[in-house]
Amino acid sequence: MEISWEQSVRYSINTIYLLFSAYLVFVMQLGFAMLCAGSVRAKNAMNIMLTNVVDAVVGSISYYLFGFAFAFGDSSNPFIGTNFFALKDIPNASYDYSFFLFQWAFAIAVAGITSGSIAERTQFSAYLVFSFFLSGFVYPVVVHWVWSSGGWLSSSSSSNLMFGSGAIDFAGSGVVHLVGAVAGFWGSFIEGPRVGRFDAFGKPMPMRGHNATLVVLGTFLLWFGWFGFNPGSFDKILVAYPSTTDQGNWTAIGRTAVTTTLAGSTAGIVTLFGRRLLVGHWDALDVCNGLIGGFVAITSGCSVVEPWAAIVCGFCAAWVLIGLNILAVKLNFDDPLEATQLHGGCGAWGLIFTGLFAKEEFVIQAYNSGVSGVVRPYGLIMGGGWGLLVCQVIEVLVIVTWVTVTMGPVFYALHQLGILRIPIxxxxxxxxxxxxGGYAYNAHQEENQPRFYADYMRMQEQS
Known part of the structure; x- marks a missing residue:
């Protein structure tokens, strides 16, 4: 099929934009690696770095072999893709290589969230198993429901939108973050807390990460990558809006970057002051976690809300994170990176927030190319009725249920087989x-290896 010069130029610009966004999202893997490494104790730094690399490597293979087909393979099936088709590098293909790469960068981020929840006490072989299954099957099915044009929860379907709306999860507060968090919750719950995290009376004992510098570096890398995560989800920048004063998707891309920044910044500063009131000192790590919580929350509605609403989103996300962290301690739940509370709690809040604050004009821009005369539900607080909010609540519930009934048994089976948690x-x-084979830092190894190695050998002899 021949294409015109104009079509060729449009396809080229869209491809460049989408690939650049994919590269930004991939940089987030480095951000996750630095954040995780700094958040664990030095004696586990090598392990957490390796697991972050393995999440990307294993996720790449599983998503190519199975995941992409389950996610986008057959738009006529509302529940799962079944057509294991070959990607084609042509403008009129349903999905080309650049789209695959962008979606792959999202897929490998999910397992990284889960890895943080079970850090410092998990056997390496368990990472290989759950990462492959999560990236290759569990996550892609949710993608098909929400992001595929034929998914039963999709907001971009040409027909049969649930409640006339479908769930708006533009860049994945639920699809990516809530999925990874629920999987991490079950892994952490089944393993139990780290040795020494709680004393015999259930009192929490401090286990701070070893390197705040890496945490801050990782946070800024994630912030940078989020500009591909959210604005990049306009996977075609050149889409003409036929009947509005706007000219295409690029009119909304800048606003999406602004809402992302404002939500994250608000959550960061609120978390800083909130924790200052609770613990009595300023903590850079609190700002970092708050920032990420705000980004997670705005990811669902970043393209369909006003900048002022993004500030509301970030403000509430900070208190969701603070509250869930307090609850986790009271329940003796141990998540070294607060991944369950952060990605799960703030991700769920982000979906509800979208159902409350989505603006009709922006919804039509993002999902109907700005066509005039289109009527569809939007945020409840903005006067758009209950339809969108109900869809958002349904997405939260089905994600929690789906990941629970798939990943819960996987972690339980690994536990029963004795290959989930490492020996005490x-x-x-x-x-x-x-x-x-040794520590990540030479200085740490020279200083502490004799003592740790002696303790390790003594325990081996006693067992």
Whole structure:
């Protein structure tokens, strides 16, 4: 099929924009790696870095072999893609290589969220199993429901929109973050807390990460990558709006970047002051977690809300995070990176927020190319009725249910087989020396290896 010069130029610009966005999202893997490494104790730094690399590597293979087809393989099936088709690098293909790469960058981020929840006490072989299954099957099915044009929850379907709306999860507060968080919750719950995290009376004991510099570096890398995560989800920048004063998707891309920035910044500063009131000192790590919580929350509605609403989103996200962290401690739930609370709580809030504050004009821009005369539900507080909010609540519920009935049994089976949690003596010595041949830092190894190694060998002899 021949295409015109104008079509060729449009396809080229869209492809460049989408690939650049994919590269930005991929940079987030480095951000996750730095954040995770700084948030764990030095004796486990090598392990957490390796798991972040493995999440990307294993996720790449599983998503190529199975995941992309389950997500986008057959738009006529509302529940799962079944057509394992070949990608084609042509403008009129349903999905081309650039779209695959962008979606792949999202897929490998999900397992990284889960890895943070079960850090410092998990066998390396378990990472290989759950990462492959999560990236290759569990996550893609949710993608098909919400992002495929034929998905039963999709807001971009040409017909049969649920409640006339479908769920708006523009860049994945639920599809990406809530999925990874629920999986991480079950892994962490089944494993139990790290040794020493709570004393015999259930009192929490401090286990701070070893390197705040890496945490801050990782946070800024995630912030940078989020400009591909959210604005990049306008996967075609050149889409003409036929009957409005706007000229195409690029009119909304800048606004999406602004709402992302405002939500994250608001959540960061509110978390800083909120934690200052609770613990009595300023903590850079609180700002970092608050920032990320705000980004997670706005990811659902970034393209369909006003900038002032993004500030409301970030403000509430900060208190959701603070409240869930307090609850986690009271319940003796141990998530070293607060991934369940942050990605799960703030992700769920982001979906509800969209159902409350989505603006009709922006919804039509994002999902109907700005066509005039289109009527569809929008935010409840903005006067758009209950339809969108109900769809958002349904998305939260079905994601929690789906990930629970799939990943819960996987983690339980790994636990029963004895390949989920490492032995206590190895956990005390540190995963780096017990599983990876040495520490990540030479100075730490020279200073502490004799003591840790002696403890490790003594426990081995006693067992």
């Amino acid at each position: 003596d190895e956990e005390i010595a540190g995963l780096d020396i017990s599983s990876h």
